[in-house]
Amino acid sequence: MIRLVPRAEPSTAWTIATPILAVLLTMIAGGLMFAALGKDPFESIRTIFWDPLFHPQFAGYSRPQLLVKAGPLILIAIGLSLGFRAGVWNIGAEGQYIVGALAGAGTALALYPLEAWWIFPLAVLIGALGGWAWAMIPALLKTRFRTNEILVSLLLVYVAEALLASMSLGLMRNPEGGGFPGSRNLARWEPTANAELIGGTGMHWGVLTAFLAVIAAYVLLTRHIRGFHLRLAGQSPRAARFAGVEPNRLVIFCLGVSGALAGLAGIFEVTGPAGQISIDFNVGYGFTAIIVAFLGRLHPVGILLAGLLMALTYIGGELAQLMLGLPAAAIQAFQGMLLFFLLAVDVLTNYRLRLGAVA
């Protein structure tokens, strides 16, 4: 029988080792899953984790994709991680992402065909505001009525999706689009194009913002009293009150920041890689970012690495779909598995495993 013995202090070594262990375990379990689907497990794993970066034929296309995909994941996950650290559970980032994109894109489209340099910055600002405002709904309901923010933020995702459908079929539809759903292409319109900053790297304004967010979050959490209070509130709510933290302000702050960052991710995506508002321009970054946040152990640097890793599984997954006919759903299950293994091995950080008889 295995017993868990609490450690006097969380183990620093295991804090770093557990995500790596979780990735290895996921590769093994995922390999078994791929084998069960009749694919060569080694080839599948190699296609997902190696080929996007080093395949002589495909790497040229897929390497820049790494930053393109990691950018929004990191941006959203950084915001979520602040809340998760404080015990504020925003799981509706997908909705805030959509609304941010709609708000920003809507502003830009309303100005069409004006040619002005300030349209892009304005759209970005309005995008952040849109995400922020959408996140304020659960925040205000939580602070005023103690309504569970998990349920409200999540339910609002479905509302946002309905809103997106309505917009891309109605108000924002491209009048010159021949009746097809979807808006004008913002990436191909000079005043809003969120183009690559350095050719061939995939680096666009959103990726840059994500990197800045990583640095800002790091400074906040390790150097600033506000970040200290945020961590304190998550670990010991009563001690936080004793220290003088106002729980309501913290809820507003955490949901506000994560909403705004998700909104930013949305507007950068819709003016760049996605190009237009369409009924399914969102591909679930808001949900995958939850995995990224946990995989990165809610630490900014960890999230940076986890975002890159998760982006790799996306691109590798597409490659595996193309080359091996691996179903897209298998990649989704694979990502879910990763989170499971991480949560499972997490126990090693705070507990020692001991073999011994228990009566």
Added chain:
Amino acid sequence: MSGIDPILLLAALMVGSTPILLAAIGELVVEKSGVLNLGVEGMMITGAICGFAVAVETGSPTLGFLGAAAGGAALALLFGVLTQFLLSNQVATGLALTLFGLGLSALIGQAYIGVRPPPTPRVDLGPLTDLPVVGRVIFGHDFMVYVSLALVVAVWWILRRTRAGLILRAVGENHDAAHALGYRVVLVRLAAILFGGACAGLGGAYLSLIRVPQWTEGMTAGAGWIALAIVVFSGWRPFGVLVGAYLFGGVSVLQLNLQAAGVAVPVELLSMSPYLITILVLVVMSSRSRTALGAPASLGKAFHATT
């Protein structure tokens, strides 16, 4: 409005409510034991595809429902092992369960897109079905409608009237005290989690086998989350769950009928309405005091016997 037949609407309400009712009554038991499982959506969709696959392969809807219960419980077991033995965070694990369940079900479901499941027969209640109005509204449904109602009564009876129910409530109320008195907190909770998973699985299968009936990816569309909200709405009382589920079933059936009848309300607004109304009800319920509503005091807290 002429296109809507009130009797058919009420009958459809019972069918439309059953998936949420099943999932919510299971989650109620889980939460009563002090565990918050946010993976209802994932367990429902897993149940939906497991039930669908088993029913299609065997031709038996009954076996399908059993398979759905097993599938939901299997996923719940994963949650139980992680949260109860490996002491992982319940919120994070529940979310993981949902994300994983969505992927897994899509994977299993690939072979079943466009397939029609074997029909689930209606229960023949003889003369009752022939009663005017009531006959068509209440009697003459498939057996799962009655199973779900029986489950509500059974859960109420067990929680209120039996020692097992008393122990379950005690564990949810104060796990340290329950442990000090010699009750196996972890095992009680594991049993509740499995029950919750099985119920969510049944709810999902009801969608894929009866309500829709076919398999599409992500077909639960938030029903699991609404079930979680209904548990809050109910004040952790079984009959409150029944009222809540039927209320929300009513709203979604009504909005679908309104859409079909071509009422002059934007379709998107109608399809948002179940979610918006859920939020509204959550707000109303949560502005009341927590304990007065019967929320278990240990809800969501991890238990590790230190001695």
Added chain:
Amino acid sequence: MTGAALLSVEGVTKAYPGVVANDDVSFSVAPGEVHALLGENGAGKSTLVKSIYGLVQPDSGRMTLHGQPYAPATPHDARRGGVAMVFQHFSLFEALDVAENVALGMENPPPLRQLARRIAEVSQAYGLPLDPGRTVGHLSAGERQRVEIVRCLLQNPRLLIMDEPTSVLTPQEVEILFATLRRLAAEGTAILYISHKLQEILALCDAATILRQGRVVATCDPRESTARELAELMVGGTLQTPTRETAEPGAVLLEVRSLSLAPANAFGTALRDVSFEVRRGEVLGIGGVAGNGQDELLAALSGERRASAEAIRLEGRAIGDAPPPERRRLGLLAAPEERLGHAAAPDMTLTENAVLSAAARMNLTRHGFLRWRAARDYAGRIISAFDVRTSGPGAAARSLSGGNLQKFVIGREVLQRPEVLVVNQPTWGVDAQAAAQVRQALLDLAAQGAAIVVISQDLDELMEIADRFAALNEGRLSPPRPARGLSVEEIGLMMGGAHDMETAHVA
């Protein structure tokens, strides 16, 4: 000891990683005997009784009950063997009613309706009135203990274990409890009585086993011993009693006027019209049974909960609605009862825990950015000034023993040189040496001109250090009176006497 032993414990040893909780412990209890298990916090009393109640399995040693080998794997086995236990932190369920609570502690309870009748009968017979239909969350601490005792009595125990039962009772309620226990003993029930309160043991027990650092250091007859002898056996040396230079109290620093506050939750206590003042150099002791508004009073004073501005004045300034950081800046500091999770964050380092309440007063931030080096230095100062045993400022709070963490928490506030310091249960669960250090630190602070409010359930402690004494009872504060010369009787009445059972129908 007379007759054959009911329970005998031979050579029981139980080790946890890093600590031997019980080391070769042996003793025995005869039927009808009230046997004291005496020792400091951390001496191993709790582990030992948990072994007897089946919650912990000893590593070695053996026990016999009724002459039969006895090795309970679970509390169910213990109860079947006729062993019952009243816990220090009650094993009760607040949202359930009395009858349900009793049923959960029994092996084969009758149906609830029948059980309710038997609860009424037994509680009448022993003078412990209880309404089986009431929700436990609404009961006072004394009534809750009655639920636990009645739960035990309904099972006709041969051995009743009582873990620190009087810490939640008024002196009058203690008398009633003792009468009940004596009657049970006279009926042949053996009682294992765990305490560190010497006077009680002298008054009640027939035999005493004294534990120190997990070992039995003595077995004696308390009727033939003095409190001093027992204390020295327990502590393993002579104890220094705190000393103070008596000074004339100065100007009023803290003034509380008609402070009222609604309860924070359904089972909380409301503060009703609380008024008092504390002067420079004075220690005000606030006694009372647990759950009568102590936590609420501390929260109102620390700023965790806000009252009307006028209700609390610090040096004449209305601060009743000010948040905690502002109160700290003005010189009002507090140390809550719960060390882990309230006064300190368990998983954070001592440096971080120093920042928790000292950021503003000790200049540990600049423009909102943390000065970690200054924080580490401050934590280090607390550690050395208060003799905190730890590996250093980088250690997690939860890795410290209760006594050392308490010294750190008190030290963190004292070294900030407060004008007014409010502490709740400053020595609860702390070993005698650390307790003496904490009390001395509070007295020294008062001598330097601070005003101190000590909220405590330990009357001996309050009588030792307080200049004036007041008691909290159901959220009301009695008018403070000079502590010197107060009799136990008077204190008991200030605490509310024997709650709703003035007439003790004890046979």
